[in-house]
Amino acid sequence: MAIIGIVAIAKNYAIGKDEKLPWHYSSDLKFFKQTTTGNAIVMGFNTWKSLGRPLPNRLNIVLSRSGNIEPRPGVLLTRSKEEVLELSRYLKGDVFIIGGARTFETFADVIEKWIVTEIPETVEDADVFMPGDFLNAFETVDSLDLGDGLLVKTFHRKAVLM
Numbered sequence: 001m002a003i004i005g006i007v008a009i010a011k012n013y014a015i016g017k018d019e020k021l022p023w024h025y026s027s028d029l030k031f032f033k034q035t036t037t038g039n040a041i042v043m044g045f046n047t048w049k050s051l052g053r054p055l056p057n058r059l060n061i062v063l064s065r066s067g068n069i070e071p072r073p074g075v076l077l078t079r080s081k082e083e084v085l086e087l088s089r090y091l092k093g094d095v096f097i098i099g100g101a102r103t104f105e106t107f108a109d110v111i112e113k114w115i116v117t118e119i120p121e122t123v124e125d126a127d128v129f130m131p132g133d134f135l136n137a138f139e140t141v142d143s144l145d146l147g148d149g150l151l152v153k154t155f156h157r158k159a160v161l162m
């Protein structure tokens, strides 16, 4: 089991606008589906509301201090980072942190690997951004061309030298 951040990010680090993704690329949605299917995905309450439904064939773990969700198959409501990490110990697959920005921030120190789709756009009027330094402790290990100018880069956490 690994804890993996997965994000699509514009040239200016934008990731959201009006509680939605500010772009539509089916190749990236397909890549996201292929990568996360069969595993667990962790999302903040805003992203949950924006999706409006659980993503199929994945355990949907939603994080919220006080929000409520009608019980339904495939969805687990959690109240803290610690609760998610405790739960992760019992999972066989990987745990993908899928956003948004506040949830990435919550898990920033435990993410071992980032999968980042670089969107070839600058979204001037976006309202949710990744911090400019979120990959500082990471190094690129792989790169995949999705077409349409989209590049997926995989980053591993750099080894800490003692």
Ligand SMILES: NC(=O)c1ccc[n+]([C@@H]2O[C@H](COP(=O)([O-])OP(=O)(O)OC[C@H]3O[C@@H](n4cnc5c(N)ncnc54)[C@H](OP(=O)(O)O)[C@@H]3O)[C@@H](O)[C@H]2O)c1
Pocket (backbone or CB within 6 Å): 006, 007, 008, 009, 014, 015, 016, 017, 018, 019, 020, 021, 043, 044, 045, 046, 047, 048, 050, 063, 064, 065, 066, 067, 079, 080, 081, 098, 099, 100, 101, 102, 103, 104, 106, 128
């Ligand atoms: N480009 C991408 O790859 C991507 C991916 C996902 C989302 N997005 C976009 O990002 C935007 C949403 O991002 P966001 O930062 O506003 O919201 P978010 O991370 O989806 O949700 C934030 C909420 O999650 C809960 N939460 C976060 N950390 C928590 C913690 N440590 N303990 C308990 N609850 C916690 C809180 O819910 P409560 O307030 O209910 O307590 C918090 O208000 C949308 O525009 C969405 O489309 C983009």
